[in-house]
Amino acid sequence: MTSAASAPRRARVRAPELIGEGGWLNTGGKDLTLADLRGRIVILDFWTFCCINCLHVLDELRELEEKHRDTVVIIGVHSPKFVHEAEHAAVVDAVERYEVHHPVLDDPKLATWKQYAVRAWPTLVVIDPEGYIVAQHAGEGHAHALARLVAELEAEHEAKGTLRRGDGPYVAPEAVATDLRFPGKALLLPSGNFLVSDSTRHQLVELAADAESVVRRIGSGERGFGPDAFSEPQGLALLPDGSVVVADTVNHALRRFDPATGSVETVAGTGRQWWQGSPTSGPALEVDLSSPWDVAWWQGKVWIAMAGVHQLWTWDPQTRTVEVAAGTTNEGLVDGPAAEAWFAQPSGLAATEDRLWVADPETSALRYLEAAPDGEGYLVTSAVGTGLFDFGHRDGDAGQALLQHPLGVTALPDGSVAVCDTYNHALRRFDPATGQVTTLATDLREPSDAVLAGNDIVVVESARHRLTRLRLPEEAVRVDAVAHRTQRAATEVAAGTLRLDVVFQAPSGQKLDTRYGPSTRLLVSSTPPELLLGGEGAGTDLFRELALNPELTEGVLHVSAMAASCDDDPDNEYPACHVHQQDWGVPVSVTASGATRLPLVLAGMDG
Numbered sequence: 001m002t003s004a005a006s007a008p009r010r011a012r013v014r015a016p017e018l019i020g021e022g023g024w025l026n027t028g029g030k031d032l033t034l035a036d037l038r039g040r041i042v043i044l045d046f047w048t049f050c051c052i053n054c055l056h057v058l059d060e061l062r063e064l065e066e067k068h069r070d071t072v073v074i075i076g077v078h079s080p081k082f083v084h085e086a087e088h089a090a091v092v093d094a095v096e097r098y099e100v101h102h103p104v105l106d107d108p109k110l111a112t113w114k115q116y117a118v119r120a121w122p123t124l125v126v127i128d129p130e131g132y133i134v135a136q137h138a139g140e141g142h143a144h145a146l147a148r149l150v151a152e153l154e155a156e157h158e159a160k161g162t163l164r165r166g167d168g169p170y171v172a173p174e175a176v177a178t179d180l181r182f183p184g185k186a187l188l189l190p191s192g193n194f195l196v197s198d199s200t201r202h203q204l205v206e207l208a209a210d211a212e213s214v215v216r217r218i219g220s221g222e223r224g225f226g227p228d229a230f231s232e233p234q235g236l237a238l239l240p241d242g243s244v245v246v247a248d249t250v251n252h253a254l255r256r257f258d259p260a261t262g263s264v265e266t267v268a269g270t271g272r273q274w275w276q277g278s279p280t281s282g283p284a285l286e287v288d289l290s291s292p293w294d295v296a297w298w299q300g301k302v303w304i305a306m307a308g309v310h311q312l313w314t315w316d317p318q319t320r321t322v323e324v325a326a327g328t329t330n331e332g333l334v335d336g337p338a339a340e341a342w343f344a345q346p347s348g349l350a351a352t353e354d355r356l357w358v359a360d361p362e363t364s365a366l367r368y369l370e371a372a373p374d375g376e377g378y379l380v381t382s383a384v385g386t387g388l389f390d391f392g393h394r395d396g397d398a399g400q401a402l403l404q405h406p407l408g409v410t411a412l413p414d415g416s417v418a419v420c421d422t423y424n425h426a427l428r429r430f431d432p433a434t435g436q437v438t439t440l441a442t443d444l445r446e447p448s449d450a451v452l453a454g455n456d457i458v459v460v461e462s463a464r465h466r467l468t469r470l471r472l473p474e475e476a477v478r479v480d481a482v483a484h485r486t487q488r489a490a491t492e493v494a495a496g497t498l499r500l501d502v503v504f505q506a507p508s509g510q511k512l513d514t515r516y517g518p519s520t521r522l523l524v525s526s527t528p529p530e531l532l533l534g535g536e537g538a539g540t541d542l543f544r545e546l547a548l549n550p551e552l553t554e555g556v557l558h559v560s561a562m563a564a565s566c567d568d569d570p571d572n573e574y575p576a577c578h579v580h581q582q583d584w585g586v587p588v589s590v591t592a593s594g595a596t597r598l599p600l601v602l603a604g605m606d607g
Contacts, residue, residue, distance in 0.1 A: 015042075015127045016115035018075065022088045022106025025095050028171030032075070032103060034131055039164025040073045041153050042127040043146065046118045048081050049094035050361065050405055050423075052291055052307045052345050053140055053582070054122040056273065058098055059250060060143040064150065065102060070165045071154055076104035079113040081121065082391060082405050083484050084423035093446070093463050095173075097182040097200050098232075099223075102170050110488070119491075119600060120584045129157045129164065137603045139561075139582025141275070145507030145603065152508060178465040179214050180205060185294060185408070185449040186460050186467060187236040187244060189259060194451070194458065194467065195244060197233040204233065204246065204257060211458050211467040218257060218264065225251045225271050227264050235294030235349070237302060239317065245302050247292040254284075254292060254304070254315055268315045268322050273308065275579045276521070276562050281323035284315055289322070294408075296349035298356050305346040305358065312338075312346060312358070312369070326369060326380060330523065331583045332558055333363040333387050337372070341380035344388060348408040348449065350417060357417050361405040364391035366419055366430055383430055384419075384437055387527055388585050389556065392483035393424045393439075401437035402483055403428065408449035410457065412472070418457060420447040427459060427470070441470055490587040492594035495550035499597040500524065500535070502542040502561045504580070505604030510565040523560040531555035531588075542602075548590055559584040561602050 015034055024031055034042070045061065047054035065074050078094075080086040085094075086108035095104050107113060116125055124142060126135040126149060135149060157163035184199040193215060194207040203219035223231045225248075233255075235247035245267065246255040253269030268284035269292075278288050290308030297303075303325065304313040311327030326338035327346075334342035348359030356369040365385025369378045384398050392402035406428075408420030416431040418440060427441040427450065446463035459468045502522060506512055512519045518540035526532045534547035542561060560583045567575035580603055588598075599606040 012132045015125075015131055015133050016112070018044075018077070018105050019111045019115070020077070020105045020107035020109075021111070022078070022091060022108045025092060025104040025106060026100065026171060026173065027103045027169055030169065030171075032105075032169055034127070036169065037073055037075075037127075038131060039129045039162060040168070041068070041071055041129060041150055041157075043072060043074045044077055044116070044125040044127065045074060046077045046079050046113060046116070046121065046123040046125070048079055048085055048121050049091070049098065050082055050085060050345075051121045055098060055250075056140050056291070056308065057122045057124070058100065060140065061146075064143060064147055067147075068150055068154075069168060071163060072150055073168045074102040076100055076102060077112050078104055078106050079110050079118070079121065080108055081488070082423050084404060084425075090446075090463070093182070099200070101172070102168070114489075119586065120582055123601075126153075128153055129162045133605075135603075136601050136605055137580070138584075138601055139580060141578060141580040142507075142603060144576075144578045145510070145565075145580075148508055179212075180465045180467075182462050182465065183448075183460050183467070184232075184234040184462065185236050185247075186451050186458065187238060188451045188453055188458075189238070190242065191259075195236055195257075195259070196460070196467065197236060197246065199232045199234060199249075202230045202232065204230070204236075206259075207467065211453075211469055216262075218262065223250075225253070230255070234347075235292065235296075235305065237295040237297050239297060239302070245295050245315075247295050247304065249291050249293055249307075252289045252291060252308070254289070254295065254302070267317070267320070276329070276581060277564075277579070280313075282321060284320050284322045287322050289313070293345075293347040294349045296351045296356065298351035303349055303351070303356055305349050307345045307347050310343045310345060312343070312356075326378060330525070330558070330560055331362065331388070331585070332525075332527070333360070333365055333382060333385060335367075335380050335382050338369060338378040338380055343367075343380075348406065348420065350409040350411045352411045352415070357409045357411065359406045359409045359419065360385065361407055361422070363388055364403045364405055366403065366406065366409065366417070383432070387556070389488075389587060390483075391423075392481070393421070393426065394481040394483060395428075395437050395439055396481075398430060398435045398437055402481075404484070408447065408460070410450045410452065412452070418450055420450055420459065422446050422448055422462075427457070440472070444468065488587055490554060490589040491598065492591045493548065493588045493598060494592065494594040494596050495548050495590050497596065498535075498546040498548055500544045500546055500557075500559065501597065501599045501606075502559070502602050503599055503604050503606045504542055504561070504563045504602040506563075506565040506568075507578075507603065509568055510578070511568040512563065512565055519564040519566075521560075521562040523558075525558045527556045527558065528552070531557070546598075550590070552590060554587070554589050557584070557586045557588055557598070559586065559600060561600070563602060
């Protein structure tokens with residue numbers, strides 16, 4: 001039994017008003033209030049567009065949004081982590097890029113985030129038709145619970161006469177005509193043409209050697225999973241046989257495109273998202289994947305930046321199998337043996353003979369894999385970057401240089417690498433020989449990938465919807481150094497013993513199923529590691545007594561929780577089960593008057 005599995009019903013809490021300095025999107029210019037939404041079931045989705053888990057939730061909500069469009073209003077509350085995400089134009093781009101078809105409140109200073117005491121991206125808050133908060137869920141995997149709760153609220157408030165049906169407040173923005181729309185990655189074909197993943201249009205586009213003229217489009221342009229359909233494709237890698245493997249990101253699959261015939265086939269993935277407990281190796285078409293974002297051919301296999309689970313996987317075209325190659329699924333920056341390393345949403349790959357370079361955006365880091373000295377497996381090393389909450393634009397020695405959410409990396413002929421420093425709108429360079437980071441170009445708009453073409457480097461300017469050709473300069477452009485930390489306020493906690501409670505209440509009609517052992521998992525660590533004198537590690541209870549180091553005044557607690565609930569039907573031998581999971585990075589400040597309990601809501605209400 002978990003610590004809060006049977007928490008008492010708490011008093012009804014009126015939902016705070018929705019406020020944000022950035023204003024509203026997808027409403028036709030109208031500012032919304034909760035009074036405007038009275039009579040509707042409101043689901044607040046606290047998200048930020050850098051966060052892969054937030055993007056997963058956007059996809060989870062699509063079916064619910066469509067099915068209950070006359071009773072449910074989903075409101076996205078955009079709550080930024082990175083400085084770039086606080087720019088209103090960037091939020092406008094993200095809403096179009098990810099096809100967000102509901103109103104969005106731009107909350108750059110986290111005003112509504114603080115009003116609702118949110119601690120993690122993503123968090124969902126359900127408000128009933130009378131304006132009261134009835135549920136809160138952090139993380140992914142809550143679509144089934146939300147659908148059931150919505151049905152219950154519809155029935156309850158229909159009977160009370162407090163449910164108001166009708167069209168919602170969503171107003172679609174005007175479409176803009178461009179050849180590409182938020183392209184993701186690019187590849188130089190043997191013909192000299194460029195192949196581009198046109199992510200928001202769910203297509204591949206072949207451009208002529210001028211990187212502008214459209215030669216052909218591959219895919220229907222409609223989101224789907226079939227021989228003529230993709231869903232937000234990203235990474236591209238050329239295989240030795242001349243075909244191209246495509247990271248079909250939102251389909252959680254790898255596809256193979258034959259430029260000669262135009263055919264597309266699925267080579268890995270099932271179309272379903274991987275969840276904890278699912279197989280991590282086996283026949284490629286039978287194993288679930290999770291948001292593959294980039295691919296690269298290295299050492300006889302296709303390496304996959306599996307952004308959705310913070311790992312690197314491989315696909316072997318000869319054996320037609322996939323397997324995990326690096327990472328634990330925990331999010332963070334930990335170097336060492338590949339099986340023990342932590343990544344944070346790896347999204348860009350580039351291969352040289354002896355290294356696989358990785359753009360690791362949530363830690364604003366550049367990292368690489370290379371063979372271990374003893375020849376047994378691989379080691380992971382961070383070249384640039386320090387952790388989840390430090391970022392900026394600073395050149396110089398790699399130990400103190402800063403990036404901001406880089407999505408792409410490109411190997412250069414001299415042994416250095418170019419980094420698409422996405423949220424700094426810059427192309428950066430790291431030279432392993434000197435350990436120096438320099439800036440090659442600025443005033444790019446969300447560069448997400450780059451490819452070499454002769455003496456030029458062709459950059460995917462994702463938010464300008466184009467490829468931009470640059471001459472590789474002999475000397476870097478100098479920029480003023482800027483350093484940032486995420487603006488989330490630290491939680492004040494007391495030195496000594498801290499009670500950690502992950503609140504989880506099984507959704508209505510479900511229960512924790514312990515027939516085959518514990519159905520919950522809790523993993524705790526910290527940055528720096530010395531912050532915790534006790535309580536770190538894995539366990540099956542959703543509560544933990546943590547011992548904080550009184551000699552440290554600040555740090556980050558990393559908490560990963562998972563709970564599986566199953567339908568509560570004793571007559572059903574095979575009840576449907578659902579996995580709920582979330583990772584928290586909680587900045588803490590150790591003070592004499594700080595809290596002695598840290599509650600984190602996975603599902604339910606803390607009270």
